[in-house]
Amino acid sequence: MTRFNIANKSIVIFTLILLIVSCSKKDQTSIPVTPVPPVIPPVSSSNISSPPAFGFYVVGYFPSYRDPAAVTDQKFRMCNVINYAFANVSSTGGLVVANPSILSAVTTKAKTNNAKIFISVSGIAADFKNMATTPSGRNIFVRQIMNVVRTYNLDGVDIDWEFPRTDDGTDITFASFMKELSDSCHTNAKYYLSAAITAGKYVGAIRDAINGTLWTNNIVDFFNIMAYDDFNTTVPFRHHSDLALAQTSLNYWIGTRGMPASKAVLGIPAYGRPSGITQTGTVLTYSTITSGSGSALLDSAVVTAGGFTNYTIYYNGQPTVKRKAMLAKSMANGVMMWEKGQDRNDGLSLLKAICDTIGRAY
Numbered sequence: 001m002t003r004f005n006i007a008n009k010s011i012v013i014f015t016l017i018l019l020i021v022s023c024s025k026k027d028q029t030s031i032p033v034t035p036v037p038p039v040i041p042p043v044s045s046s047n048i049s050s051p052p053a054f055g056f057y058v059v060g061y062f063p064s065y066r067d068p069a070a071v072t073d074q075k076f077r078m079c080n081v082i083n084y085a086f087a088n089v090s091s092t093g094g095l096v097v098a099n100p101s102i103l104s105a106v107t108t109k110a111k112t113n114n115a116k117i118f119i120s121v122s123g124i125a126a127d128f129k130n131m132a133t134t135p136s137g138r139n140i141f142v143r144q145i146m147n148v149v150r151t152y153n154l155d156g157v158d159i160d161w162e163f164p165r166t167d168d169g170t171d172i173t174f175a176s177f178m179k180e181l182s183d184s185c186h187t188n189a190k191y192y193l194s195a196a197i198t199a200g201k202y203v204g205a206i207r208d209a210i211n212g213t214l215w216t217n218n219i220v221d222f223f224n225i226m227a228y229d230d231f232n233t234t235v236p237f238r239h240h241s242d243l244a245l246a247q248t249s250l251n252y253w254i255g256t257r258g259m260p261a262s263k264a265v266l267g268i269p270a271y272g273r274p275s276g277i278t279q280t281g282t283v284l285t286y287s288t289i290t291s292g293s294g295s296a297l298l299d300s301a302v303v304t305a306g307g308f309t310n311y312t313i314y315y316n317g318q319p320t321v322k323r324k325a326m327l328a329k330s331m332a333n334g335v336m337m338w339e340k341g342q343d344r345n346d347g348l349s350l351l352k353a354i355c356d357t358i359g360r361a362y
Contacts (some may be wrong), residue, residue: 090125120196121160142180201230
């Protein structure tokens with residue numbers, strides 16, 4: 001009796017186990033399983049905004065063909081921005097840095113003297129147009145610019161496109177290019193973006209190509225207004241960069257167009273041009289002019305150069321530069337010089353006159 005019951009119980013238990021296992025497997029295969037998506041860590045959104053402004057801008061261009069050792073540390077301290085000129089857009093839409101070893105040396109010297117260093121991007125207008133025509137062209141070029149900025153540990157980018165125009169569509173592609181470059185520069189408010197623009201004196205395709213969204217949307221941090229080179233090879237006795245042109249430029253961009261004064265930087269030349277004759281071989285640096293027959297207190301001199309004898313050259317002496325610096329201080333937010341190597345390194349320096357006028361220590 002006991003052995004029978006135990007056997008029967010064993011059979012029953014075994015049967016129940018089989019049924020449970022069978023039901024369990026059937027349930028697993030018949031119930032659809034919804035896959036669980038993998039857990040993806042949240043991606044922090046980048047902040048796109050301008051880096052902090054740093055007061056009255058004193059911008060000095062430094063071309064790739066200059067020897068950094070020939071420009072004193074004091075001259076570097078006179079500026080708070082050094083624009084290395086240039087990296088150039090190529091015919092295939094690439095970026096070519098002129099004399100990278102000089103860029104490295106200028107970068108070191110700028111940072112040692114507490115100045116920010118930008119790469120200035122220039123080139124032939126047709127090459128800029130070709131690069132900016134397509135989204136892919138702009139994207140590739142922006143990536144190359146940012147690679148240079150990071151490789152050389154720079155502080156910003158300056159675009160010197162001379163010039164976008166309204167009559168060939170480059171005004172539109174210029175604005176698109178600047179917006180895309182701005183987004184890259186301004187990610188996490190890391191790098192500055194400036195642009196060199198026309199003086200604004202003449203109505204037409206070049207002046208009107210500069211879209212106001214570049215400042216209303218804070219795409220560009222400041223504009224280097226090239227208030228010079230208003231020359232004529234057939235009309236004599238014409239100054240290419242007098243005080244009147246500086247006033248006209250600031251009145252137009254700030255007064256007429258509504259550019260914020262905080263973004264306007266007045267350009268000043270450190271060279272002279274003749275009028276009524278060719279500019280080939282006759283354009284001289286301020287240093288050369290004032291080391292010869294010219295005076296640092298005047299704005300013109302009679303010189304001999306380029307196969308021309310006793311012609312008049314027009315430049316900015318210290319008194320005019322001081323007036324321009326005061327104009328910029330009262331109306332705008334900076335001055336820019338093309339270019340540092342053309343200035344003197346002594347007490348007759350134009351940069352010194354600017355700094356003394358605005359009260360910048362050096």
